[in-house]
Amino acid sequence: MTVDPKANLAEQGFEGKPQASFREFVAWLGDRLGEGDRQTLAGISPLDLLSWLEGARPTGEEFAKWLSEFSGVPYVPRLAKEEFERRVLPVPFCKAKLVVPVRGTGSRQTVVLTNPFDWELLEDLERTIPRRKKLAILLASVGTVARVLELGETGVQPGGTEGQVVSEEPDTPPQDRRSGDRAYTPERDPEKDHPTAQLAMTLLGRAVAEGATDFLIEARESEAVAKATIAGRAHELQGVPLETGKMLVARFKALAGLDVAKKRTPQTGSMDIRIKRKLIKLRLSTAPTATFENLKIRVLNPAAGAPPLGALGLSRDQALALHELANKDQGLVVFVGPSGSGKTTTICSLLTEVAKEDRSVVTVEDPIEHRIPLALQQEVRNDPEASFRSLLQRAIEKEPDVLFLGEIRGLTSARACLDFSSSGHLALSSMNSSNGATAVFRLERLGLPRAGLADALTGVVAQRVLKKLCPDCKETRPITPEERILLGPFTADPPEAVAQPSGCSSCMATGYRGQEGVFEVIRVGRRMSDLIRDGHPIRELREYAQARGDLLLGDRGLQKIRDLTFSVNDVYRNILLEESIVRSEEPDLTLEWDSDLADPLEAFDAEGHPSAPVMARSKILVVEDEEGTRFLLDQILSKAGYQVVLAGDGGEALLKLESGSIDVILSDIHMPNLDGLKLLEILNQHDIHTPVVFLTGEPSPGFEARGREMGAADYLRKPIQRDVLLACIEKVLE
Known part of the structure; x- marks a missing residue:
């Protein structure tokens, strides 16, 4: 049925949800179109309906009439822009979902849409419209709605997908913020x-x-x-x-x-x-x-400049060493640490302090976090002309004196940094790694030749960010026997007095106020280059750096315990625990290559991800919010030959699951944002049957029972026992 053009459009909508069955509509549509189209319609979902229409025989207007005929929702052949009521729904939402709220008064809010079988959309509309009004719907073709919303005739940007905006009203929020x-x-x-x-x-x-x-x-x-x-x-x-x-x-x-x-x-x-x-x-x-x-x-806040290096937590000697590295004419300097440790801030602070008008600096960042004076800063966007690869290629073509690449993402970006720094330029970048020495082996693991790294690498900077004890309320007390034992492996002279958090009004009763970095700055000279080239293990690289006077992360952390900046517990959990692992057992970061590969680099794809059958064992997703435990699990499993993928909580784990196959999920239970039990619940809802092993310090049998009822494969308790963990993983994989 078609609306009456002489009557008020807002009063002609269909109230509630259509009772028509989508499967019955597909069968009815197949009978009308014939055998060829009936086959293409098989298995189609309600959300795929408009995408199917792009390559189908009926026109948009004809199809909208058929939808109206079957569903009983009135059809709107023409819709004036003046009918668009912008105050009911966010304009970007309207453009993304192809809906037009209609102006009108009374107890109903009429909305023109293009797909009456999109049940989630109808539920969103019911929740979003004013509570005092009932939802009523009308049907129009995609072209009619797109013209009112000032999209293309198809409602999509040329070469894009549904919901991408071509043009916008001056006063509406832009759809593509990037x-x-x-x-x-x-x-x-x-x-x-x-x-x-x-x-x-x-x-x-x-x-x-x-x-x-x-x-x-x-x-x-x-x-x-x-x-x-x-x-x-x-x-x-x-x-x-x-x-x-x-x-x-x-x-x-x-x-x-x-x-x-x-x-x-x-x-x-x-x-x-x-x-x-x-x-x-x-x-x-x-x-x-x-x-x-x-x-x-x-x-x-991209307009804000980076803070000065002196405010980040570097020692005076470390700041001077950074300046020396940044003023070199060529070489590769890599900044490492976990996500959120402030690597980009440190690089921007450094480039700001050494900026010169006669020295060209080009950056490729995702996103731009700080303004760098005298630098050409480029931000990666969801646009072929501004993709990571495109911006990186253009940046290298400009041949700047300094290239800052926001993050080494894989083999392509790692090799670009190496080649650029080897050709008489300075390259700075960041990557996720535990400390300066392990960064070398991470880069080799991506596929860079060790000899090339030894020649190009001029410095590695590792860092962590810890919460500072509140200066107004921190409590100073004698060190306990337990704390002496914790610090014993790292210093022969533990401090007699340490500080702990308390809580006051100035720190919102948390005991902490502000953050500060802990750094290690390792300059790669001739001797260090030889050690890297000859394949000496991580432990020996770090021992050499420490012997010549470099402050490693653990050394700097101990200094800040003595200065009463950090508590013993915070430094141990975030820094010293990893140091103990590096000292006690050397992780084997080499790969087991397939003998059929003529060149080991062929074992990686364009972004540096290992391609089968490079790794010898299964892939394990470790989901753990505590950084020290996450690092320990990574080391134990990697040394055992497993491929390890890391996530900080359940939400990040879901994103990792989308990017590739996982054989086992090893997950903590108590995590921010999305905990382990919720993660397992979502996996069950989506019929994802990857085995989940819970690893937690929670002693309550109730959590174990709930996890097993939901289908958990096993349940392990902290502290981690290496042999128990590996035996459990092997059993689950069987």
């Missing part, structure tokens, strides 16, 4: 007065004003909680009803151009926003659970 052309300005948003929009900007504004590095929305029992990570600690901003939390998450997803209807799959995205005239970059990632979609937003 372009950097325009930032979302809340004051100019037509939906700014919507309660959800107001609450979202209020909470985000508070987090930014308080200097937060992350803004989070998480579920907690029957409510959702907004948090801000300030100086490394999460502070609760406000609790809201669970449904309100879902609307807040949907709001931020829509602004960043994410698929609002996709709630069971992790998503990542970005957007630029102006808060009090300050440009802020937001990096969003979602972590779905059974009942909620947790959201984490990383907050970046």
Whole structure:
């Protein structure tokens, strides 16, 4: 049926959800189209309907009429732009999902859409429209809706996918935030007065004003909680009803151009926003659970310059060594540490301090975190012209004096840094590795020749970031016998007095205020190059650096215990535990090559990931939020010959699972964002049957029983026992 053009469009909508069966519609459509189309329709899902239409015989208008005829939802042949009510739904959401709210008064909110079988979309619409109104729907062709929303005739950008915007109204938030052309300005948003929009900007504004590095929305029992990570600690901003939390998450997803209807799959995205005239970059990632979609937003201020090196926690000698490395005409300097340890901040601080007008600096970053004076900074975007490969190639073609590559991602970027530094230029980059010496073997593991590394590498900088004890309330006391035992393997002269956290009003009763780095700076001279070239193990490289006077991570951590900056427990868990592993057993970081490969480099793909059958054993995903334990598991399993993939929580684990096959998941239970039990629940919902072994310090038998009921393959308790762990993995793999 077709709407009456003379009547009020808003009053002609179909109330509620259509009762028509999608499978019956597909059968009906197949009978109408014939045998050839019936075969292409087999197994199609409701969400694939419009994609199927692109290559099908019926026109968009004809297909919309058929949908209307079968479902009973009235068909709209023409739709004027003036009918578009912009205050009901976020404009990016409308463009992504091809829906148009219609202007009107009364008790109904009519929405024109293109697919009446998209049940998740209908549920989102029911939750999002004003509560006092009932949802009513109309049907139109993709072309009709796209013209109103000022998309292309097909509703997609040429060469793109559904929901990518071609043009936008001046006052609407941009869909593709990665372009950097325009930032979302809340004051100019037509939906700014919507309660959800107001609450979202209020909470985000508070987090930014308080200097937060992350803004989070998480579920907690029957409510959702907004948090801000300030100086490394999460502070609760406000609790809201669970449904309100879902609307807040949907709001931020829509602004960043994410698929609002996709709630069971992790998503990542970005957007630029102006808060009090300050440009802020937001990096969003979602972590779905059974009942909620947790959201984490990383907050970046690209206009802010990096802090001076002296404020980061380097010793005077370490700062001078960094300056010496950065002022060299050629060589490769690699900064290593776990994610979030401040590697990019250190590099930007260094380049800022050594900047010269007669020295060209080009960067390739994802994202740009700090402004570097006199540098040409390029940001990776979801655009073929601004992809990582394209920007890297153009940066090298410019032949700058200094190239800063934000992160070594694989063999391509590692080889580019090596070649660039070997041709008379200086290259700086970062990678995830535990310390300076292990970085050498990580690069070799990617496929770089050891001799080439020995010749090009001029320095390696390792770092950690720890929480500083609050200077106003920290308690100084004599060292305990247990702490002497902990520090005994690392120093013959432990301090007599140490500090511990207490809590006061200035530190919000946490005992900590601010963060500070712990560094090791290793300059690679002739002797160190020879040790690398000759294949000496990690332990010997570190012993040589320490003997010549370099401060390693453990040495610097002990200094800060003596200075009462950090507690013994924090330094041991975050630094010394790894040091003990490196000293006690040398990890074998070599690969077992397939004898049929003429060149070992052929065993890697374009981004440096090992291609089968390079690794001799199975792949294990380790999900653990505590860095020291994660490192220990990595070392034990790697030495046993397994491929190891690391994740800091359940949300990150889901992303890792999407990128490749995993044979066993070894997961902690208690983790931020998404815990181990929720991770297993999501895997079960999606029929992912990868064996899960829980590893936790939780003594409660209730957790073990619950895990086994959900299908956990085994359950191990901390502290880690190497033989027990390996026997368990072998048993599960059998």
